[in-house]
Amino acid sequence: MPWQEVEDNGAVYYYNTETLETTWDKPEELFTDLERAFLEVNWRKYVADGGHHYWYNSHTGQSVWETPPEVERIINERSNPSTGAGPGPANGGHAPSTAESSEKYVFTSGPGTENHPFASQSLLNPSHERWYKSKEDAIEDYQEMLEQVGVNISWSWTDAMKALVTKPEYWIIKDPLRRQEIFNDYVRQKDTEQRKARKEQMAARRNDMLNQLKTYPDIKYYTKWRTVKDQLAEDAVFSSVEDERERRAAFTVYVNQLRKDHEKSQQEKQQARMEHLETLFAELKFDAFTKWDDAYQRVKQEVEGDGEEYCDLEIMRAFDQFIKHLERQLNEQRQQERRAIKRQERKNRAAFVELLQELRSSGKITAFSQWKEIHPLIKDDERYINAVGQTGSSPLELFWDVVEEEERKLRSQREMVYDIMAERHVVVAKDLKFEKFRDMIRQDSRVEGIDDTTLERIFSKLVHSAQRKGGHGHGDDRHAEERRLRRNQDALRYVIKDLDPPVRLNDTWEDVKGRIDKTEEYLALPDEGSRRYAFEKHLRRLKEKEQDRDRDRDRDRDRDRDRDRERVRDRERRRREEERKLRDSEREAKNKLRGLDKGPVLEY
Secondary structure (H helix, E strand, C coil): CCEEEEEECCEEEEEECCCCCEECCCCHHHCCHHHHHHHHCCEEEEECCCCCEEEEECCCCCEECCCCHHHHHHHHHHHCHHHCCCCCCCCHHHCCCHHHHHCCCCCCCCCCCCCCHHHCCCCCCHHHCCCCCCHHHHHHHHHHHHHHHCCCCCCCHHHHHHHHCCCHHHHHCCCHHHHHHHHHHHHHHHHHHHHHHHHHHHHHHHHHHHHHHCCCCCCCCCCCHHHHHHHHHCCHHHHCCCCHHHHHHHHHHHHHHHHHHHHHHHHHHHHHHHHHHHHHHHHCCCCCCCCHHHHHHHHHHHHHHHCCCCCHHHHHHHHHHHHHHHHHHHHHHHHHHHHHHHHHHHHHHHHHHHHHHHHHHCCCCCCCCCHHHHHHHHCCCHHHHHHCCCCCCCHHHHHHHHHHHHHHHHHHHHHHHHHHHHHHCCCECCCCCHHHHHHHHHCCHHHCCCCHHHHHHHHHHHHHHHHHHCCCECCCCHHHHHHHHHHHHHHHHHHHHCCCCCCCCCCCHHHHHHHHCCCHHHHHCCCHHHHHHHHHHHHHHHHHHHHHHHHHHHHHHHHHHHHHHHHHHHHHHHHHHHHHHHHHHHHHHHHHHCCCCCCCCCCC
16 A cells, blocks of 8 residues: 555654655545544544644534534444444443544644635634735745755755655645745755855955965966966965866966956057157158158167167068058048049139120120130130139130030021911012011010020021022021021930930930920921931930040059059069068178178189
8 A cells, every 4th residue: 555654753644655745634545444434424533733633524614622423423333232343442432443542633734625624614723723814925934944954956856855744834835736846946046046156156266366376476478387386286375275177267367367468568569669660750751752761771870879779670660651651641632632623623614604604694605606706805804714724624615515505595596487487488588678577577476585686697697598599598498407407406415415314325215205205306306217316416425425434534543553553563672672681681690690701702
């Protein structure tokens, strides 16, 4: 049978060897026939604190001190000889039976069925009951019990049950699984606390060892552990640490810190020496074009006069770094100057264009103007003088741009007049007066924006054409049509040129056509071929400009590459020359040590 009765310090409990379960209540497997008879009438006997017996009814939840009538009846029946139960005891029905004499019941607030006597209204004195306001309070008492017993991280749950099952606090938690969970949490917490304590102790020991190592001046950044191992073993601080790995780890940390401090100190010293040399270079007025051969002798004289000792390689490195810095500064300065010049040139061009617009507004620049006519008017103007000699568009080119705009404007106005003449059937004869021509044309509202001067020039051209043909004309001859077609194509080309976003080289006619097919210049051309010709001419101009830019970029890139290549070659020549000098000086020093000199060369 798995259940066994165990007695500890006078207290009896029951232990299941298979399930490891413990309980204060006697399992039903161990009940006698009399005890089973009591259960049939729902009564069971318990022992309260102080050794007092009481009876508990599992059906009604009632607890009483006196023996219930149903129980007395069963005892009397079992003890009466007439019932076949054999002779009874001398004290009659109130004498304890065999089961009563061999059985003890102990009160607990934990084990038992759900119908525990203290789960209902009990008639017992509640002074012996233990009540908890919350589960947290019960768990706290349970954990205090674990602390008092001395549970540590090496305990298993089986070990804990053997030591705790006799404690009243063990039964505070009813659920066995919950008891084990609390135990596991407690052990984990103890393990965490012990780990933390060990780390703190180890950190304190390491700190003590590091401080102690500072008292050993002979320990350097290059000292090995095997060198000082025996010496430190006699030190009180180190000997108090049993683990040699811990002692060696502290030594390694200390030496690594010494090495870092040494490297930092060396870097600072080297930096100070480099800064001293660079200051010397600045005092000697070295610039980006100073050659190494020229600088070397001057630097050697200065450092020898100051009593400083610098090797040639150290001076060369500092010089190379100093020259590179000056070259960067010079290049940046040149870039800034170029940007400033370009910015000023843009301002000068804008001011000159403003001057041309003033002349245009005053009527001094027209579609028929010549540079020789305009130059005397602007030659003393500061805006013209500033624009002369600049890179980019020259004043003459800017002038022709304005004239070209006037020509486009005049062509547009002339085409409009030709259209009006064709619509009104106006014929220009040799004897036609301008006033009459003007009156006929002015009848159309489309010429309101054309002044009389422009209209007179158009009229003069028509009269000249009529005189040349010996009759009359209105500009519809073959040559006039060709010129008109070219003008209209140029006008469409300027429309394409001014598109935003601009036309690119990889654009096709179909890509651009939809952007210009509503313009007057597009509609003025008679067919698709003439319009496409204007587009292709614009692409040719774009390609020519792109090729010009590519040539300029290639030329600039080649020039920069040649300059960089020459600088690299020059630096390489200086480096090789310096290495050769160093080798010669080393060879000469070795020869002196050997007792050799530069004797005469013997020829055989």
